[in-house]
Each structure stands twice: as C-alpha cells, then as structure tokens.
Amino acid sequence: MIESGLEILASRYAYALMFVLMGIGLYMVIANENLVKKLIGVNLFQTAIFLFFIAVAYVEGGSAPIVPAESGEAVASPLPQVIVLTAIVVGIALTAVGLALVVRIYAEYGTLREDTLREVRADE
Amino acid sequence: MSAIAYSLAVFVLLSAVATALFRDVLSAIVVFAAYSLGMAILYTYLLAPDVAMTEAAIGAGVTTILLLLTIARTTRPSAEEVFERVDVPAVVVVGAFVLVLATLLPDMYAVGTQDAPIWGQGVLSETPTVHYVQEAYAETHAHNAVSAVLASYRGFDTFGEAVVVFAAGIAVLLVLKREVFA
Amino acid sequence: MIETIRFWAIVALVAFGLFFTFVSVVGVIRLPDVYARSHTASQTDTLGAGLTLAAVALALGWQHATVYTVLLLFFVFITNPTAAHAIARSAAESGIVPYENTVDEEGESP
Amino acid sequence: MSDADSYGDTYTESQVIMTAVKIIAPFTMTYGLFLTFHGTDTPGGSFQGGTIVGVTVLMLAFAFGIESTRRWIRQSMIVGLVTGGVVIFAGTGVATMALGGGFLEYEAFVDRFGISHYWGMEAVEVGGVALIVSGIIVTLFFATAAGFTPVGDDADHHEMGVGNDD
Numbered sequence: 001m002i003e004s005g006l007e008i009l010a011s012r013y014a015y016a017l018m019f020v021l022m023g024i025g026l027y028m029v030i031a032n033e034n035l036v037k038k039l040i041g042v043n044l045f046q047t048a049i050f051l052f053f054i055a056v057a058y059v060e061g062g063s064a065p066i067v068p069a070e071s072g073e074a075v076a077s078p079l080p081q082v083i084v085l086t087a088i089v090v091g092i093a094l095t096a097v098g099l100a101l102v103v104r105i106y107a108e109y110g111t112l113r114e115d116t117l118r119e120v121r122a123d124e
Numbered sequence: 125m126s127a128i129a130y131s132l133a134v135f136v137l138l139s140a141v142a143t144a145l146f147r148d149v150l151s152a153i154v155v156f157a158a159y160s161l162g163m164a165i166l167y168t169y170l171l172a173p174d175v176a177m178t179e180a181a182i183g184a185g186v187t188t189i190l191l192l193l194t195i196a197r198t199t200r201p202s203a204e205e206v207f208e209r210v211d212v213p214a215v216v217v218v219g220a221f222v223l224v225l226a227t228l229l230p231d232m233y234a235v236g237t238q239d240a241p242i243w244g245q246g247v248l249s250e251t252p253t254v255h256y257v258q259e260a261y262a263e264t265h266a267h268n269a270v271s272a273v274l275a276s277y278r279g280f281d282t283f284g285e286a287v288v289v290f291a292a293g294i295a296v297l298l299v300l301k302r303e304v305f306a
Numbered sequence: 307m308i309e310t311i312r313f314w315a316i317v318a319l320v321a322f323g324l325f326f327t328f329v330s331v332v333g334v335i336r337l338p339d340v341y342a343r344s345h346t347a348s349q350t351d352t353l354g355a356g357l358t359l360a361a362v363a364l365a366l367g368w369q370h371a372t373v374y375t376v377l378l379l380f381f382v383f384i385t386n387p388t389a390a391h392a393i394a395r396s397a398a399e400s401g402i403v404p405y406e407n408t409v410d411e412e413g414e415s416p
Numbered sequence: 417m418s419d420a421d422s423y424g425d426t427y428t429e430s431q432v433i434m435t436a437v438k439i440i441a442p443f444t445m446t447y448g449l450f451l452t453f454h455g456t457d458t459p460g461g462s463f464q465g466g467t468i469v470g471v472t473v474l475m476l477a478f479a480f481g482i483e484s485t486r487r488w489i490r491q492s493m494i495v496g497l498v499t500g501g502v503v504i505f506a507g508t509g510v511a512t513m514a515l516g517g518g519f520l521e522y523e524a525f526v527d528r529f530g531i532s533h534y535w536g537m538e539a540v541e542v543g544g545v546a547l548i549v550s551g552i553i554v555t556l557f558f559a560t561a562a563g564f565t566p567v568g569d570d571a572d573h574h575e576m577g578v579g580n581d582d
Contacts, residue, residue, distance in 0.1 A: 174464065177464040194560060265532055266456035267457040283509065283544075286549075305494075305562050
C-alpha cells in the first residue's frame with residue numbers, strides 16, 4: 001500500500017509538486033495580510049499551473065521541440081509550451097496591473113495590510 | 125536519472141514555503157526570485173528551453189524588479205520576528221484543497237510517458253501534438269516547433285495575447301493616472 | 307597520459323569549486339553583518355561557479371558548448387563582483403553600521 | 417520639476433556598476449536580438465528576445481539613473497514601439513485577408529509573392545510580438561518607477577470620492 005503510494009508519487013512527482021505549490025499559493029492569497037505578498041501568492045499559483053502544462057508536454061528520454069527530429073527520437077509536445085510561453089508574458093502584465101493598484105491603494109489609504117485597510121474603510 | 129528533477133523539486137518547494145512564511149516582504153521577494161530561477165531550471169530539465177528562458181527573464185528578472193519598485197514606492201513593514209504566524213484555519217482549508225487534488229494523482233499518467241492521449245494513443249490517433257511534431261517543418265519551414273505553433277498555427281491566439289499585454293500597459297498608466305511616464 | 311591529466315584537473319577544479327561554495331555557505335550562516343556576508347556570498351559566484359564552469363569547459367572538450375561555457379565564465383566574472391558591490395554600497399547608503407567586534411582585538415576592520 | 421526628487425533620491429552614481437553595465441549591455445542587446453531573429457530555428461523567439469531587449473533598458477536604468485534613462489529613451493519611442501507592434505501584427509493579418517486568405521494565413525503570401533511561409537511568421541514575430549513585448553516591459557518599469565503622485569485636481573477628486581462614499 002505504502003510502496004505503491006510512493007511509486008505513484010515518484011512517477012508523478014511534477015503533478016504532486018504542482019498540487020502542493022497551488023496549495024502554498026492559495027495559502028498566501030488567503031492568509032498573508034500584506035497585499036504585495038498576496039500578489040506573490042497569485043504568481044506562485046500561476047507558476048504551479050505552468051509546471052503542470054510543461055510536465056504534460058515532457059517525454060522521457062526525448063529532446064526539445066526542434067524539428068525535424070532525428071529518426072526515432074521522441075520530441076516534447078510544442079503545444080502546451082506555447083500556451084505557457086504566452087501565459088507567462090500575460091502573467092507579468094497582470095502582475096503589473098495588480099502592483100499599480102497596490103500603489104494606488106497605498107496612496108489613498110496609507111496602508112498595505114488587509115486588516116488595517118478594512119478598518120480604514122469601515123471608519124469612512 | 126531523475127535525481128536532478130527530485131532535488132530541483134525539493135528546492136522549489138522549500139523556496140515556495142519560505143516565500144509564504146517570511147514576514148519581511150523584501151526577503152519574500154528575494155526568495156521568490158530564487159524560486160523562479162529554480163522553476164526555470166526545472167523547465168529546462170522538462171525539455172522546454174523556450175519557456176525556461178522566458179521564465180528566467182520575466183519571472184526572476186522583471187517580476188522581481190517590479191515588486192521591488194512597488195515596495196520602494198509604498199512601504200516595507202518593519203519586521204520584529206522573521207516568520208509569520210501560521211494561520212491555522214487557512215492551513216486547514218488549503219490542506220483540504222490539496223488532499224482533494226491529491227486523490228486525482230493515481231489516475232494521472234506518469235510524467236514523461238507516451239501512453240497519454242496527447243501522444244495519439246488509444247482512440248485518438250491524430251492529435252494536434254502529433255501533427256505539429258511531424259508536419260511543422262514541412263508546413264512552415266521553421267525548425268523550432270514552438271515558434272511555428274506560436275506564430276503560424278496559433279497566430280490568432282498570439283495576436284490576442286499581444287493585445288492583452290498592450291491593454292495591460294494602458295491599464296497600468298490609467299490606474300496610475302499618467303499620460304506620460306514622468 | 308594527457309587524458310589522465312585532464313581527468314585529474316577536472317576533479318581538482320570541481321573539488322575546489324565545491325570547497326569555495328561550502329566555505330561561503332558556512333560564512334553566510336556564521337558571519338555577523340551584511341558586509342561580511344555579501345563578501346563571502348560573492349565567493350560562491352565567482353570562485354565556486356567559476357571553477358566549476360572551468361571544469362565543465364574542460365570536460366566538454368572542443369565543441370560548441372565549450373564556447374558558451376567560457377562566455378558564461380566571463381559574464382559570471384564581470385557581473386557577480388558588481389552585484390556584490392551594489393549590495394554593499396546600498397547597505398552603506400541605507401546607513402547600516404559595520405559590525406565591530408568589541409570582545410577581542412582581531413575583529414575585522416570595515 | 418517635482419517628480420525628479422520623488423524618485424531621483426534613491427540613485428547614486430557608481431563607477432563600478434556603470435562600467436560593468438557598459439561592458440554587459442551590448443552583449444545582452446545582441447543576445448536579445450539574436451533570440452528574436454533566430455527564434456524560428458533555435459530555442460528562443462520573439463517573446464524571449466523582446467523581454468531581454470527590454471531588460472537591457474532596465475539594466476541601463478539601474479546603472480545610469482531611471483530619470484536620465486527615461487529622458488534618453490524618449491516617450492514617443494516607447495509608444496511607437498508598442499503601438500507599431502500591434503499595428504504591424506494586425507496589418508499582417510489584414511494583408512493576408514486582402515490577398516484572399518484568412519486572418520494570418522500566410523499561404524496567401526506564398527501564392528501571391530512566391531516567398532516562403534517562413535517570412536510571414538518572421539513578420540509577426542519580429543515586427544509584432546518582439547516590439548510589443550520589449551516596449552511593454554519598459555513601459556511597465558517606468559510607470560511603476562514613477563509611482564502615483566496625487567497632485568492638484570487629483571486630490572480634489574479624492575476628496576469628492578470620499579464624500580460620495582459617505
């Protein structure tokens with residue numbers, strides 16, 4: 001039972017890592033009070049999804065998707081890699097918009113902590 | 125063989141935990157840069173050099189710079205203790221989330237196997253992946269299949285992504301109420 | 307003969323690289339303030355990574371990848387001291403006072 | 417100029433960093449352009465190349481001061497890069513439609529001008545994505561570095577917003 005569980009974990013390590021990283025990202029978004037750290041959590045969650053796509057595209061003993069490959073050589077799938085490639089660039093744009101909002105929030109309320117922000121907004 | 129992958133996975137995991145727990149935002153940002161770099165190496169190991177380059181330049185470079193600029197523009201809370209208190213209810217919720225996901229693990233295909241449907245096994249014989257790998261050079265004359273898919277097969281999608289990036293640049297200027305950068 | 311020399315040269319370079327990396331890790335944990343730590347941390351990059359990259363270049367022999375490795379070595383040697391300099395400088399500008407050992411006489415001078 | 421001291425304060429000139437950046441910057445610029453132009457044959461492409469070209473500007477800004485780099489680069493150039501990229505990208509798509517194909521269907525170029533399919537891809541990669549990405553990286557950097565300064569009518573607006581909330 002334990003051995004088969006370990007074997008599943010060993011052969012699917014990238015997916016297991018992705019689940020744990022998603023958990024950590026989610027934890028940062030829920031539990032950290034600082035807005036900048038929340039945004040880092042969003043980024044972490046994003047990278048976990050990227051890891052999933054890349055792990056799907058991976059092929060054991062293959063090579064990078066430069067075609068035409070030598071005969072009989074396996075090549076990693078280009079399609080998930082393209083999706084991740086564009087998603088990373090869109091991700092940084094999204095992070096930048098979030099950071100701009102953080103800068104605005106600080107200019108308006110003078111704090112970046114979520115609990116203090118709630119109090120300030122409740123007082124208004 | 126995959127000792128490299130395991131050690132990289134452990135490194136990435138540890139730096140992610142450190143990012144979540146450091147109380148000082150500056151430390152969290154620096155550790156997050158290390159995390160991105162570890163992730164980039166992991167992508168290289170998983171045969172995605174294009175993605176690894178992007179992640180190293182954007183994840184470890186530009187994201188870090190933007191985060192640093194933000195805390196320079198706003199505030200960096202002084203930290204008495206090194207680590208944050210662990211929020212127990214959040215850990216319970218997140219733990220339940222991860223456990224539910226983990227039940228999917230036995231049903232997933234092993235990493236790197238060619239039995240997965242994406243490789244045209246089972247009922248699917250002509251998948252996009254198989255087509256791209258076999259025909260990309262003949263159809264587009266580009267050696268790099270990633271570029272071929274990016275610019276040719278999925279050109280319309282890339283156009284959408286580029287416009288999203290363009291819109292994000294405008295959105296940042298709008299949020300900061302700037303027409304010029306000065 | 308020449309192969310034997312090359313083999314032992316690679317082993318020696320990797321060993322020295324690991325040694326300097328180990329020393330700097332110990333230093334980062336043990337040393338008292340940001341200046342001493344950034345000094346010892348830059349050792350990892352310049353000497354540790356530098357010697358290991360030299361070993362890699364030697365092990366690869368004459369091929370394309372060797373050129374990349376040597377270029378990498380060059381950039382590592384330029385950028386890392388600069389980064390260490392930038393860290394120490396910004397620490398000095400933000401007013402961090404160097405640690406002074408008041409217990410014994412052989413404390414390092416800033 | 418009030419904004420000069422708002423973010424000129426953290427910069428101090430350093431001979432070491434400036435020299436190192438002077439040595440490194442041509443290499444990173446070349447590498448970025450190599451990745452952009454050679455992306456169809458080797459790993460790399462316009463997203464990576466554009467990012468590295470953008471990061472070169474960021475590096476210069478760190479060495480020589482954000483304010484002076486921003487003046488050196490000029491507003492119109494960055495805006496031109498980004499909008500030019502979108503226009504070239506969309507223009508390539510519209511051109512293929514005008515020649516009787518679908519949007520970004522490069523076979524139309526092959527049929528009409530007899531050039532390889534490859535050149536349509538290069539137009540989109542180099543002319544479109546690389547310009548957009550490099551311009552946007554620089555834009556995001558300068559915009560975030562400038563931050564938000566509430567002045568004059570902005571402050572009034574803020575007051576009004578608070579009043580509406582009550």
